[in-house]
Amino acid sequence: MTTTTDVPTRLAEAIGSKRIVAATEELETYAVDGMLPGAIVRPVSPEEVMEVVRFAQTEKLAILPLGARSKCDLGMPPDRYDIALDMTGLREIAHYDPGDLTLSVDAGMPLRELEIHLKQSSQFLPLAVPCFESATVGGSISSGIDSALRLQYGSARDFVIGAEFIDGTGQLCKSGGRVVKNVTGYDLHKLLIGSLGTLGVLTRVNFRTYPLPAISGGHIACFGNAQEALAYKKAVEKSGLPLANLELFNQRAAGMIRAILTRTEEAPPPELERNEWCAYGSFEGSEEVVRRIGRELEKIARGSATAHSRILEPAEDVAVGGMLRESFEWLRWGAPATLLYRLVLPEVTGKTLTELSELAGSVAMASVVIVRATGILYFTVFGENENEQAVAALQKLAMRAMAIARSENGHATLLHAPLTVKRSVARANLSQAQLGLQQRVKQAFDPAGIFAPGRVVGGI
Amino acid sequence: MPACSVRHYSEVVSPSGVSIPAPLQREIKSLLGEKNVLDKQDDLLLYEFDGSVEKGRPDLVVFPHTTEQVSKIVRLAAGYEVPVVGRGAGTGLSGGALARGGGVMIVFARMNKILEIDVENQRAVVQPGVVNLDITRAVEHAGLYFAPDPSSAKSCTIGGNVAENAGGPHTLAYGVTTNHIAALELVLPDGEIVRTGSKHGDAAGYDLCGLFVGSEGTLALVTEITVKLARKPEAVKTLLAIFETIEDASQAVVEITASGITPAACEMLDGWTLRVVEDYVHAGYPRDSGAVLLLEVEGLAEAVDGQANAIRDVCKRCRAREVRVAKDDWERDLLWKGRKNAFGALGRVAPSNYVLDGVIPRSKLPQALERIKEIGKKHGFNIGNIFHAGDGNLHPIVLYDPRDTKQFERAIDAAREIIRACVEMGGALTGEHGVGMEKNELMSLLFSDADFALMRRIHDAFNPDSSLNPGKIFPMSKGCGEIRIRKKELAGVRA
Numbered sequence: 004m005t006t007t008t009d010v011p012t013r014l015a016e017a018i019g020s021k022r023i024v025a026a027t028e029e030l031e032t033y034a035v036d037g038m039l040p041g042a043i044v045r046p047v048s049p050e051e052v053m054e055v056v057r058f059a060q061t062e063k064l065a066i067l068p069l070g071a072r073s074k075c076d077l078g079m080p081p082d083r084y085d086i087a088l089d090m091t092g093l094r095e096i097a098h099y100d101p102g103d104l105t106l107s108v109d110a111g112m113p114l115r116e117l118e119i120h121l122k123q124s125s126q127f128l129p130l131a132v133p134c135f136e137s138a139t140v141g142g143s144i145s146s147g148i149d150s151a152l153r154l155q156y157g158s159a160r161d162f163v164i165g166a167e168f169i170d171g172t173g174q175l176c177k178s179g180g181r182v183v184k185n186v187t188g189y190d191l192h193k194l195l196i197g198s199l200g201t202l203g204v205l206t207r208v209n210f211r212t213y214p215l216p217a218i219s220g221g222h223i224a225c226f227g228n229a230q231e232a233l234a235y236k237k238a239v240e241k242s243g244l245p246l247a248n249l250e251l252f253n254q255r256a257a258g259m260i261r262a263i264l265t266r267t268e269e270a271p272p273p274e275l276e277r278n279e280w281c282a283y284g285s286f287e288g289s290e291e292v293v294r295r296i297g298r299e300l301e302k303i304a305r306g307s308a309t310a311h312s313r314i315l316e317p318a319e320d321v322a323v324g325g326m327l328r329e330s331f332e333w334l335r336w337g338a339p340a341t342l343l344y345r346l347v348l349p350e351v352t353g354k355t356l357t358e359l360s361e362l363a364g365s366v367a368m369a370s371v372v373i374v375r376a377t378g379i380l381y382f383t384v385f386g387e388n389e390n391e392q393a394v395a396a397l398q399k400l401a402m403r404a405m406a407i408a409r410s411e412n413g414h415a416t417l418l419h420a421p422l423t424v425k426r427s428v429a430r431a432n433l434s435q436a437q438l439g440l441q442q443r444v445k446q447a448f449d450p451a452g453i454f455a456p457g458r459v460v461g462g463i
Numbered sequence: 464m465p466a467c468s469v470r471h472y473s474e475v476v477s478p479s480g481v482s483i484p485a486p487l488q489r490e491i492k493s494l495l496g497e498k499n500v501l502d503k504q505d506d507l508l509l510y511e512f513d514g515s516v517e518k519g520r521p522d523l524v525v526f527p528h529t530t531e532q533v534s535k536i537v538r539l540a541a542g543y544e545v546p547v548v549g550r551g552a553g554t555g556l557s558g559g560a561l562a563r564g565g566g567v568m569i570v571f572a573r574m575n576k577i578l579e580i581d582v583e584n585q586r587a588v589v590q591p592g593v594v595n596l597d598i599t600r601a602v603e604h605a606g607l608y609f610a611p612d613p614s615s616a617k618s619c620t621i622g623g624n625v626a627e628n629a630g631g632p633h634t635l636a637y638g639v640t641t642n643h644i645a646a647l648e649l650v651l652p653d654g655e656i657v658r659t660g661s662k663h664g665d666a667a668g669y670d671l672c673g674l675f676v677g678s679e680g681t682l683a684l685v686t687e688i689t690v691k692l693a694r695k696p697e698a699v700k701t702l703l704a705i706f707e708t709i710e711d712a713s714q715a716v717v718e719i720t721a722s723g724i725t726p727a728a729c730e731m732l733d734g735w736t737l738r739v740v741e742d743y744v745h746a747g748y749p750r751d752s753g754a755v756l757l758l759e760v761e762g763l764a765e766a767v768d769g770q771a772n773a774i775r776d777v778c779k780r781c782r783a784r785e786v787r788v789a790k791d792d793w794e795r796d797l798l799w800k801g802r803k804n805a806f807g808a809l810g811r812v813a814p815s816n817y818v819l820d821g822v823i824p825r826s827k828l829p830q831a832l833e834r835i836k837e838i839g840k841k842h843g844f845n846i847g848n849i850f851h852a853g854d855g856n857l858h859p860i861v862l863y864d865p866r867d868t869k870q871f872e873r874a875i876d877a878a879r880e881i882i883r884a885c886v887e888m889g890g891a892l893t894g895e896h897g898v899g900m901e902k903n904e905l906m907s908l909l910f911s912d913a914d915f916a917l918m919r920r921i922h923d924a925f926n927p928d929s930s931l932n933p934g935k936i937f938p939m940s941k942g943c944g945e946i947r948i949r950k951k952e953l954a955g956v957r958a
Contacts, residue, residue, distance in 0.1 A: 102721040102826035103855070125723065147665070158665065160673055161642050174913035182822040184639065184854040184894040186628045186677050187902075187909060188936065189918050193641075193673025197665070214723025243606070243694040245762065291765035347664030349584060378584070378663040414667050433667060436657050441668045447920035460667050 010041030057173035070142025073134035082457035110141025129156035147197020165209035171449030216287035221320025340386030348413035517558030521568035538654030551623030557899030563934035591622025628677030630895030648687035712754035729853025743808035746801025813862035821885030856894035
């Protein structure tokens with residue numbers, strides 16, 4: 004860690020003291036992977052961000068752009084962390100044209116607040132990401148984390164139509180625009196999605212918005228084993244029914260969902276209590292469409308090996324759907340030492356699921372598997388304490404899970420783990436050629452290497 | 464217009480300044496064989512054009528069969544500092560596949576194999592020379608198709624689509640090329656072969672596929688593409704809404720969009736254009752109408768019925784004279800035939816046409832069309848409109864005679880003014896045709912020096928010597944800062 008004690012003073016000299024915080028108790032709330040910044044800056048305009056970036060460039064200080072800090076543990080531990088750039092002070096809607104279904108919004112805008120605003124025009128942003136209650140637009144985009152609605156609406160790259168950001172030279176740059184179709188210039192904003200703040204500081208993001216569906220529906224089907232659940236998933240996919248989400252989860256996940264819903268006095272469907280595997284499907288549209296999809300899902304479920312299936316009550320649907328959107332959040336805090344992986348696989352098979360479950364079983368740890376219909380699998384292993392032995396076991400599991408993903412022509416991204424485990428996989432995930440391409444991009448955006456150094460896999 | 468002076472298009476036709484060193488020519492011929500290399504002026508002439516109003520003649524045209532050959536050609540050319548440009552079918556509309564700096568043109572026509580079809584996971588792996596529509600033809604037996612459908616789908620190649628991030632009528636609901644590409648194999652300007660993206664899900668690290676798609680061949684050559692395949696919808700309805708005036712038709716588009724209906728396609732033909740088209744195609748467009756909207760809704764039968772009814776209501780409210788629904792596939796194909804063959808029809812009324820590609824916010828469609836009419840009048844043109852109304856992607860068509868240089872220059876002036884008007888309305892220079900060498904001088908309307916500086920650094924990170932497709936995207940005009948196309952890049956460029 005670099006010496007950062009004089010950062011606040013030097014910063015104040017450069018940009019004035021108004022936006023700078025250096026009190027220890029505040030700094031502690033900005034810790035990322037156990038590292039504290041030397042100072043926190045809370046800019047309220049892109050110009051102020053530019054000043055901070057230029058200062059950091061001159062002084063060779065490392066900046067971490069941050070939103071609500073709800074998902075800071077995503078990504079690798081930073082190599083250096085001098086300035087926490089808190090972007091929550093930039094939170095205006097710069098432009099909203101409901102008639103064009105386009106939106107331009109500051110990075111610090113909370114998703115929940117934006118949702119309320121768009122709802123007035125019967126529209127929404129299909130960015131159903133975890134920590135939704137606190138997350139900001141900029142943080143959600145930078146985190147690159149999955150939206151639970153990606154089956155129907157795609158991921159952020161499909162509806163971000165432009166962005167403004169400060170690059171590593173301290174210049175305000177833009178890419179894309181505010182129109183839904185545009186091929187003018189390089190699509191630089193796509194690179195910023197999921198870049199974990201390593202390429203620039205997002206100040207504004209342009210989106211296409213979507214009309215709120217008239218109604219939505221949910222369906223649950225229960226199975227005695229993974230194989231049967233996967234066969235059902237395949238049959239649903241083959242049917243071509245337009246679902247907003249389709250997820251499978253194992254018994255342990257169901258138990259966790261049920262426990263949380265019971266605690267918050269929501270309505271857990273009784274099915275969560277007694278089945279090995281559950282499949283949740285959600286769908287939306289007009290009343291006729293929702294009725295039809297529900298009917299067809301029932302038909303598919305009955306035609307497969309389901310033990311039990313039914314259309315969920317609206318309150319149950321909201322509860323289960325909400326929990327699955329938030330799965331990253333409750334999984335990572337599910338035990339004192341948690342290993343949370345996101346595997347991307349060409350095909351999720353019974354063999355993969357058995358291998359993963361045996362992997363956790365080999366060290367006598369419980370595991371949760373959630374399969375998102377788009378070939379994405381969340382695999383979590385719970386270590387009941389954070390002692391050396393448990394961490395060593397998780398470390399071994401981490402490498403083996405990655406090897407399983409690779410052996411099936413997929414790949415794995417570590418979303419959460421004890422620090423030691425994170426460090427051990429930080430550089431293990433990309434080939435040299437891949438790393439070279441990534442480094443070229445990083446160098447172009449951030450020649451001085453001041454943005455969140457080390458946060459992206461491969462140590463970029 | 465910013466301070467940058469504009470280039471005179473007519474100057475671009477001068478013969479190439481680059482010569483191919485004899486040893487390079489020999490080495491390429493020994494690599495590919497004589498029959499895969501063209502070097503005679505008569506042959507090269509054919510590769511001087513694409514679908515745009517631009518020209519740029521290559522000095523050598525080569526037809527590799529493998530990625531390794533592409534890599535070797537690029538390496539050889541780099542050794543002699545000769546520029547390289549990739550080309551698919553040459554149907555592009557912005558000069559993206561023209562050898563502006565002369566040099567070696569790599570035509571991907573013979574890398575045209577579909578390598579893998581994965582029905583289960585809805586993916587296909589194809590070579591860049593595969594024709595867009597052939598992907599759909601190869602997978603439609605399984606109820607799948609490739610969604611991006613440029614009007615040139617019968618002849619354009621997927622490699623060109625990737626380079627330009629091509630669109631089409633049905634990208635309104637399904638997204639443009641970039642939304643349907645999962646992974647790429649690329650040859651970098653130094654000959655290195657790399658892969659990016661992930662056949663399934665998201666790739667680790669930065670979204671490099673997102674950067675390379677639409678980079679107009681200025682960062683790398685694409686040698687293999689993994690595309691996503693969509694499932695054919697259960698039901699389709701095609702509607703033809705007939706209006707007395709273009710104002711009513713554009714108001715209907717505004718209201719359809721604002722009401723949250725997303726048709727799969729929403730195309731407009733103005734009265735003048737539809738008459739030209741009707742005389743040629745006989746699609747059944749009423750010759751006495753002011754404009755028609757060709758709309759398509761797709762999905763579950765229940766959704767399609769609901770949407771078609773909602774569209775009909777909006778159109779009626781906007782004073783549509785009639786809303787017809789195609790009764791069967793034959794009628795549907797006939798209605799689309801009119802749209803898809805429109806440019807062929809226009810060829811009958813003027814020696815040449817210049818198709819623009821501006822984009823505007825959809826809520827401003829009526830104002831935009833009014834503005835285009837005024838600009839046309841000012842420059843003495845009757846400008847036709849046949850375009851993707853649903854996503855605000857305008858295609859004003861300026862008819863001109865290329866032999867009349869004065870008229871051609873007036874056409875260029877009118878085009879620039881229209882693009883400028885699009886930008887002023889909050890739009891962009893190009894929705895699907897690309898910047899290429901057609902609109903690079905207009906880029907400063909949208910981008911600042913800081914934007915160019917970053918784009919230039921990205922360009923140089925992959926293509927540091929501008930050996931790949933020089934003279935594209937970035938403005939060339941001098942006096943507008945140092946971040947334009949640089950001297951070295953300019954060396955072989957005729958402008």
